[in-house]
Amino acid sequence: MAIDFKAAAARASAHFERFTDAEREEWQAEDDRGHHEQHERFKAAYALDQCYLCQKDFKTLSRDEPCLHWLLRRGKFKNKDILLIASKYGYRQISAYLRWCANSERVLANINDLVEEAPEGKVLSSTIRWKNIEWSFDCSKNDFIGHNGAHTNFPHYHFQMRIDGRQFINFNDYHLPFSDSDLFFFELDKQQGINMDYGTHGAGMQAAMQFDPNDLIDSLSPADDEEDAAFGLSTMVMAHDKPMKGEDIYAAIQEAKATGRSIASILHEKYAGTDVAVQTIISPSDTVPPITPRTEHTRR
Known part of the structure; x- marks a missing residue:
């Protein structure tokens, strides 16, 4: 049945x-x-x-x-x-x-x-x-x-x-x-x-990839080895009134190394409430295995 x-x-x-x-x-x-x-x-x-x-x-x-x-x-x-x-x-x-x-x-x-x-x-x-x-x-x-x-x-x-x-x-x-x-x-x-x-x-x-992006940015830390990373973060910082200072970005990088936080998290925190726009794109790491495609055969 x-x-x-x-x-x-x-x-x-x-x-x-x-x-x-x-x-x-x-x-x-x-x-x-x-x-x-x-x-x-x-x-x-x-x-x-x-x-x-x-x-x-x-x-x-x-x-x-x-x-x-x-x-x-x-x-x-x-x-x-x-x-x-x-x-x-x-x-x-x-x-x-x-x-x-x-x-x-x-x-x-x-x-x-x-x-x-x-x-x-x-x-x-x-x-x-x-x-x-x-x-x-x-x-x-x-x-x-x-x-x-x-x-x-x-x-x-x-x-x-x-x-x-x-x-x-x-x-x-x-x-x-x-x-x-x-x-x-x-x-x-x-x-x-x-x-x-x-x-x-x-x-x-x-x-x-369905996690809250803000929670991800705050919780992720840099991987010691890129092979171990699950995510890739790309962050863009845009200042509207005056150009960014290179030393500000350098300071964020050094803070990330010292604290184990992501640079993206530090930049979002640093410029929150200012006229500086910080945008981060979260994507799967390049080391995530690609899905293996299967070719279907059409029967005659």
């Missing part, structure tokens, strides 16, 4: 709508606690090069127990083993685990899920970097409806994996099925007032 995920999502949304503000806050707090506790278990195991899901070392692969840590490729993980993982875990589970790993190495900037950089018309498109590995997910509208039963009659996505920049799994190797949980979440995300994101620990650049 086919599941009507759209109807199920609508019922769930209606259920949440009946919550009082206090009940909604309590539910959110409990959900946050659960995610935090799970991530704490992940971190403790990760620090020991172990998987919190199966309690095995990252290098250990048991064929009768597929696990997400196989994708870290510390053991003898083979191309076709992705089918074993996809048969046990849904897309969101796989993506969330890889996001946690990526953010353990560099927060936010290892995950490019920027909507504006994704190819047009995609249901999902993202690239995640971890150490020497890049994983990419792709799903077109045609993939999501199962190509109308033409040759793959189930909703699916495509997965690519690169190791040291070399091919390991290609997008066109496999059609990986969405789980029932995935399909329910996709429909739930369409409901008004509901946002099915990956939370703080799994956030990527799309979430980062």
